[in-house]
Amino acid sequence: MTTERTNRLGVPGVAGPGEDERAAGASSGLDRWLAATVARRLGSAPIGISLWDGSAFGSDDRDAVRIRLADRGALWGLALNPEMNFGDFYSAGRLMVDGDLVRLIDLAYGSLARPGRRWNLASLIAHLASRAPSLSRAKRNIHHHYDIGNDFYALWLDREGLQYTCAYYPSAEATLEQAQVAKMDHVCRKLCLKADERVVETGCGWGGFAIFMAKRYGTRVRAFNISKEQIAYATEWAAREGVDDKVEFVLDDYRNATGRCDVFVSIGMLEHAGRRNYPTLGRLIDRCLEPNGRGLIHSIGRDRKARLNPWIARRIFPGSYPPTLREMMDIFEPNGLSVLDVENLRPHYARTLRHWLERFEQNAARVREMYDASFERAWRLYLSGSVAAFDHGTLQLFQVLFARSGKNPLPETRAHQYSRTGY
Amino acid sequence: MTTERTNRLGVPGVAGPGEDERAAGASSGLDRWLAATVARRLGSAPIGISLWDGSAFGSDDRDAVRIRLADRGALWGLALNPEMNFGDFYSAGRLMVDGDLVRLIDLAYGSLARPGRRWNLASLIAHLASRAPSLSRAKRNIHHHYDIGNDFYALWLDREGLQYTCAYYPSAEATLEQAQVAKMDHVCRKLCLKADERVVETGCGWGGFAIFMAKRYGTRVRAFNISKEQIAYATEWAAREGVDDKVEFVLDDYRNATGRCDVFVSIGMLEHAGRRNYPTLGRLIDRCLEPNGRGLIHSIGRDRKARLNPWIARRIFPGSYPPTLREMMDIFEPNGLSVLDVENLRPHYARTLRHWLERFEQNAARVREMYDASFERAWRLYLSGSVAAFDHGTLQLFQVLFARSGKNPLPETRAHQYSRTGY
Numbered sequence: 001m002t003t004e005r006t007n008r009l010g011v012p013g014v015a016g017p018g019e020d021e022r023a024a025g026a027s028s029g030l031d032r033w034l035a036a037t038v039a040r041r042l043g044s045a046p047i048g049i050s051l052w053d054g055s056a057f058g059s060d061d062r063d064a065v066r067i068r069l070a071d072r073g074a075l076w077g078l079a080l081n082p083e084m085n086f087g088d089f090y091s092a093g094r095l096m097v098d099g100d101l102v103r104l105i106d107l108a109y110g111s112l113a114r115p116g117r118r119w120n121l122a123s124l125i126a127h128l129a130s131r132a133p134s135l136s137r138a139k140r141n142i143h144h145h146y147d148i149g150n151d152f153y154a155l156w157l158d159r160e161g162l163q164y165t166c167a168y169y170p171s172a173e174a175t176l177e178q179a180q181v182a183k184m185d186h187v188c189r190k191l192c193l194k195a196d197e198r199v200v201e202t203g204c205g206w207g208g209f210a211i212f213m214a215k216r217y218g219t220r221v222r223a224f225n226i227s228k229e230q231i232a233y234a235t236e237w238a239a240r241e242g243v244d245d246k247v248e249f250v251l252d253d254y255r256n257a258t259g260r261c262d263v264f265v266s267i268g269m270l271e272h273a274g275r276r277n278y279p280t281l282g283r284l285i286d287r288c289l290e291p292n293g294r295g296l297i298h299s300i301g302r303d304r305k306a307r308l309n310p311w312i313a314r315r316i317f318p319g320s321y322p323p324t325l326r327e328m329m330d331i332f333e334p335n336g337l338s339v340l341d342v343e344n345l346r347p348h349y350a351r352t353l354r355h356w357l358e359r360f361e362q363n364a365a366r367v368r369e370m371y372d373a374s375f376e377r378a379w380r381l382y383l384s385g386s387v388a389a390f391d392h393g394t395l396q397l398f399q400v401l402f403a404r405s406g407k408n409p410l411p412e413t414r415a416h417q418y419s420r421t422g423y
Numbered sequence: 424m425t426t427e428r429t430n431r432l433g434v435p436g437v438a439g440p441g442e443d444e445r446a447a448g449a450s451s452g453l454d455r456w457l458a459a460t461v462a463r464r465l466g467s468a469p470i471g472i473s474l475w476d477g478s479a480f481g482s483d484d485r486d487a488v489r490i491r492l493a494d495r496g497a498l499w500g501l502a503l504n505p506e507m508n509f510g511d512f513y514s515a516g517r518l519m520v521d522g523d524l525v526r527l528i529d530l531a532y533g534s535l536a537r538p539g540r541r542w543n544l545a546s547l548i549a550h551l552a553s554r555a556p557s558l559s560r561a562k563r564n565i566h567h568h569y570d571i572g573n574d575f576y577a578l579w580l581d582r583e584g585l586q587y588t589c590a591y592y593p594s595a596e597a598t599l600e601q602a603q604v605a606k607m608d609h610v611c612r613k614l615c616l617k618a619d620e621r622v623v624e625t626g627c628g629w630g631g632f633a634i635f636m637a638k639r640y641g642t643r644v645r646a647f648n649i650s651k652e653q654i655a656y657a658t659e660w661a662a663r664e665g666v667d668d669k670v671e672f673v674l675d676d677y678r679n680a681t682g683r684c685d686v687f688v689s690i691g692m693l694e695h696a697g698r699r700n701y702p703t704l705g706r707l708i709d710r711c712l713e714p715n716g717r718g719l720i721h722s723i724g725r726d727r728k729a730r731l732n733p734w735i736a737r738r739i740f741p742g743s744y745p746p747t748l749r750e751m752m753d754i755f756e757p758n759g760l761s762v763l764d765v766e767n768l769r770p771h772y773a774r775t776l777r778h779w780l781e782r783f784e785q786n787a788a789r790v791r792e793m794y795d796a797s798f799e800r801a802w803r804l805y806l807s808g809s810v811a812a813f814d815h816g817t818l819q820l821f822q823v824l825f826a827r828s829g830k831n832p833l834p835e836t837r838a839h840q841y842s843r844t845g846y
Contacts, residue, residue, distance in 0.1 A: 170836060303828045304756045325762055329749040333727045338816060339748055342765035347835045393761060393829025405726045406816025412770045413593060418841040 026053045031075060038079050045107040051075065065099035065107065087311035087385075091378035101380065102357075105388035150206065150233050155366060156359035161208030165268035165298065166349040166397045176355040179348070184212045187265065189417045190341065190401050191296055192410055193217040197262040200224075200288055202254035202281075203269025207234025207247070214238075214246035221247045222261070224254045255280060261288050264295035270328070271300045271320050278323075278330035286335040294340075294403040294410060300349075301325065301396040309385070316382045322395055332402055341401040341414065349397045350390035357383040449476045454498060461502050468530040474498065488522035488530065510734035514801035524803065525780075528811035573629065573656050578789060579782035584631030588691035588721065589772040589820045599778040602771070607635045610688065612840045613764065613824050614719055615833055616640040620685040623647075623711055625677035625704075626692025630657025630670070637661075637669035642686070644670045647677045678703055684711050687718035693751070694723045694743050701746070701753035709758040717763075717826040717833060723772075724748065724819040732808070739805045745818055755825055764824040764837065772820045773813035780806040 027035070032055055039049050039058030046064040050056045052071055058064070069075045074094040077085040089095035097104055157164055158180040167179035168186045187209075193199070195218035204210050204223035207230070213219045225231050231251040238244045250257075254269065255277070264285050273281060285295060300322040307313075308320060325342065332339055360367070360383055367376045389395040403409050450458070455478055462472050462481030469487040473479045475494055481487070492498045497517040500508040512518035520527055580587055581603040590602035591609045610632075616622070618641035627633050627646035630653070636642045648654050654674040661667045673680075677692065678700070687708050696704060708718060723745040730736075731743060748765065755762055783790070783806055790799045812818040826832050 168836075170838070172835075303759070303761045324752065324756065326749050326752040326756065329747065333747065333749065336726070338726045338767065338769075338819065339765065340767045342762065343837065344761065344763045346761075347831055391829070396761065406814070408770055412595075413591075413841075414766065414837070415593070415841045418836075418838045 027051045027055050027072075031072060032057075034075060034079050035069075038075075042108070045110060047104065047107055063099075065097065065104040067104070068096040068098060070094045070096070083310050084314065087315060087378065087381055090381050091315075091374045093373065093377065101384040102387045102391075105385050106391060109388055109392045109394065149370070150229055152367065152370060153206075155363040156356050161212060162206040163208055164205055166300075166345055167352040167355075168345065169348055169351050172351075176352070176359075179352065179355075180208075181212075183348075184209050185216070186417065187267065187296055187298065187399070188213060188217055190399070190414075191263050191265065191294055192416070193219055193263060196220065198222070198260070199263045199265060200257055200259070200261040202257065202264075202266045202284075203272070204230075204234065204249065205268070206230050207237055207249060209265075209267060210234070210247045210249070211238055211241050211243055214243040215241060219246070219263070222250060222257070222259065223247060224250050224252055224257055226251065226253050255284060257284060257288060259288065260290055262290050262293050264289055264293065266296075267298040269299070270297055271322050272317070274319060275321050275323060275327060275330075278327065279334060282331040282333075282335040282337065285331070285337065289404065291404060292407055292409040294401065295337075296399060296401050297328070297331070298397070298399045299323065299328070301328070301398040303393065303396060306394075309389075312382065312385065315378060325398060325400075328398065328400060332400075336405045337402045338405045338407075339400060339402050340410065341399075343399045345397040345399060346390055346393065346395070349395070350387055353383055353387040353390060357387060450474045450478050450495075454495060455480075457498060457502050458492075461498075465531070468533060470527065470530055486522075488520065488527040490527070491519040491521060493517045493519070506733050507737065510738060510801065510804055513804050514738075514797045516796060516800065524807040525810045525814075528808050529815060532811055532815045532817065572793070573652055575790065575793060576629075578786040579779050584635060585629040586631055587628055589723075589768055590775040590778075591768065592771055592774050595774075599775070599782075602775065602778075603631075604635075606771075607632050608639070609840065610690065610719055610721065610822070611636060611640055613822070613837075614686050614688065614717055615839070616642055616686060619643065621645070621683065622686045622688060623680055623682070623684040625680065625687075625689045626695070627653075627657060627672065628691070629653050630660055630672060632688075632690060633657070633670045633672070634661055634664050634666055637666040638664060642669070645673060645680070645682065645684070646670065647673050647675055647680055649674065649676050678707060680707060680711060682711065683713055685713050685716050687712055687716065688721075689719075690721040692722075693720055694745050695740070697742060698744050698746060698750060698753075701750065702757060705754040705756075705758040705760065708754070708760065712827065714827060715830055715832040717824065718760075719822060719824050720751070720754070721820070721822045722746065722751070724751070724821040726816065726819060729817075732812075735805065735808065738801060748821060748823075751821065751823060755823075759828045760825045761828045761830075762823060762825050763833065764822075766822045768820040768822060769813055769816065769818070772818070773810055776806055776810040776813060780810060 031051060035049050035051055035055070035057045039047075042058060046059045046061045048056060048058045048060060048064045048066040050066060050068050052069060069078065069089075071094060074085075074089045077089060078095065086095065090097070153164060154162065158167070158176045160177040161180045161184055163180040163183065166183065167176060168183035169179045170182050174182065193213060197219045199210075199213055199219050199221045201210050201221055201223040204225045207223060210221040210223040211234075213221055223234070225234070228251060231249050234249045235244070238247045238249065254266070254273075270281070289295060302322050302324045305324055305327070308317070308322065313320065329339075331337070357380075360379065364376055364380070367379065386395070390397070401410075454474060458472050458474055458478070458480045462470075465481060469482040469484045471479060471481045471483060471487045471489040473489060473491050475492060492501065492512075494517060497508075497512045500512060501518065509518065513520070576587060577585065581590070581599045583600040584603045584607055586603040586606065589606065590599060591606035592602045593605050597605065616636060620642045622633075622636055622642050622644045624633050624644055624646040627648045630646060633644040633646040634657075636644055646657070648657070651674060654672050657672045658667070661670045661672065677689075693704070712718060725745050725747045728747055728750070731740070731745065736743065752762075754760070780803075783802065787799055787803070790802065809818070813820070824833075
């Protein structure tokens, strides 16, 4: 066995070529029985499985996607806890995929979605409960994901707004850059943003949207984020764009936000906030928002309550939880807020992720060079799995527009959201 | 005391001129103390109260709205259970309002909304719980409201679609007729209705929307309603319009609906369905809807859970319950349905109700002639109270568009809803 080390994501990596070393000996009868069992669990999906000695199971269709297992540990690990180990072994290069990774995950979703068909009990037990992260835990969680390095994200995010959230495609032909600008504009149109209005933004990423609002709409923005690297980047960027008098980036938890605002906006933060913090977020909005204020929350969500895939939860997004609309109501209902408009942008996130994946692949060598091969594979799996999750409807993307109960701060129809001349 | 009779709504009516007969004698010290107490509960709202002997309490502003009480029973009844008795005494002509009724109710809402300020305990106890009506109860409830007589509704509803639900005003200048046609078209655009598609409509009223879909979009509609009078009207109307080959009106409870459909639509029925029937409704949709089907539910709702005003619940809409969005999720979540779009049309319902109230007033003499003065007053109060409830945000109007989880039967943006050229 080779000695393993873990990479920045905590994914077990490989020390060297590895694969061949582990693949000692022929498969046993027991190995082959297990492989056949795993293959049977996939039903009629065109997925094949082959072992380190070349023995093959499952579909032998010409266009089947093939999972190659490099050693006995990978086979047994996959059988016992596929949801966790598929990702770890793929990242480690002990599980390889011949064919399209997105398609494989899509096929697996289809296979698992059928009632009564579950990989196994262990995959259900490996449940990572959603807990409201404490302030220090929230910081650790965000650090895990976002402080990997601004350079890494710059390789595959859009060049316009550095948006690490769902874009909005006015047409299927839009580029990633166009779609991210359209997303920012779509949000501003929904909110009917006006010059000199005060905006509070929680979870501002690299600051692209705050800067966009200041430049395009002339608003004043206080933007919160607990990622040091992102705040540093954002502050410098705002200065470069000449809007540092309009935008203030605050390195602090959103729960510590103070002051009044006309508009509250949060794009892609709620998924990381933890479900038990929703009432707190609602009270914060109630505390900050002027009587005629309005707000928008943009978040990954669910059609029905479910746990996040444990591998994503452990390796990629610790502490994250995509809520149902029902769960999101904990923000609005107790705090005198009225939901005005909900838009589900699910297909747009699948498109966005395909664009990210494409650019990621174009820069794969660079990623490997900056980190290592296991990091590169982990990230490929995460992006591919996310494409499949949004395609398949496992995940949704909700934009929820709201105002105080009984107030009319916005036009009575949504036509202005789609008018060329604006509102 | 005059002998009282009750009118069709169960509202105690008056046998003759009545008012003067009851107003015997001067008010006592106790009467005046009680009137002053009731007035104090209204806080600083410009509302005055005067008794049968002319003694006055509360605001004496020139533009105050004045409540005149005709007898001692009305005063004590109002003090003990205002939410129920205000309506009954107003209908009976024992409580009169000098000034604008909508404004009075609006002021009372404002006064009651302040924390710690409640009319009294009795008004809270008079809670009519929302129960899932049984099939026979549902029929009685609907009969109570809708079988009053088609002629009555024809006096003040729009002449185009006979729509007894919230209209959609593309602009503030739209007439009621234009706004009801726009509403029907807005729903069809959201659903991207196509010729020859099969639609199931539950709660079809007088059939206006079913006929609209058949005529304008060429769809085939099966429309359910448990009101005999409405179904008879609808069937005849469809024949007159020459679409009786396209539209089938079924006198049956929606829960008995069978067959498959491309589109499921329900406008203004959910409020009458009873909360405990939502899972049943969801299963019905799941049973009927084709894999690439889509649906829309249009319903009065709430920002937060509350009981309906007990007078409305008893006299006007027995068994009705306006749900929160959270409660509506009982329809979608357990049945593999994905919410695509929610629009809150609250201000549109306030406009619609103002239009109805205006026409109702124009036809008040005719209503009195057809029924009696107490019926006329009860209906005026109901329409006025509803204007105030939607203005004030006590009630909402949600249109919820949905499809099966993970399916994409509709365009990825909502631009087609607002395009002149359609979809």
